Amino acid sequence: MEKRPGIKEYDAYFSRYVNLLPDGDIVAILEQQIKETNMLLQNITETQGLFRYAPNKWSVKEIIGHLTDTERILGYTLLCISRGENKELPRYDKDVYVQNAAFDKQTINELVLNLTIVRNATLQLLKSLNPEDWLRRGIANGSEVTVRAMASILAGHELHHCNIMKEFYFASNDYPL
Secondary structure: OOOOOOHHHOOHHHHHHHOOOOOOOHHHHHHHHHHHHHHHHOOOOHHHHOOOOOOOOOOHHHHHHHHHHHHHHHHHHHHHHHOOOOOOEOOOOHHHHHHHHOHHHOOHHHHHHHHHHHHHHHHHHHHHOOOOHHHOEEEEOOEEEEHHHHHHHHHHHHHHHHHHHHHHHHOOOOOOO
8 A cells, every 4th residue: 555544534633643654555664664673673682671761661572572562463463454344343441561571571582573474464464455445444542543544543553653763772871781
């Protein structure tokens, strides 16, 4: 899908993610993005993975786990809406998910592998869609959204968190070397 979703295709809150993306084919953007995220995380040590730039902030490992959880949930949402689901899809509490996941006990390699596998599943789903599927509407997170918008929100969400890791984690004077 080449065209960026219009503002009426998603709740305005998510424009903070969609606006981060370049124009272009969202599938190609998602394919390139997972490569870039893997490169960003490839040399992270286990100690660095536990780093938090401030109290009550997630660790690097928890961010990676959150990205994977969100990818799974948005992938499911994409599937439901693309198949014509007419029931409202539930919200999820990201903090409760991270709190209950024990991401800090997993290795960086396990977390990155999991994220990559889930992204590949999302990509296969998106590649299987017909042109009309991309414009289907459903209700998720309390507002109407299209499949095209969900794919863009997903990509923007990952980019948002990668930017946070670069700016607040990896650039911190306290980041372990």
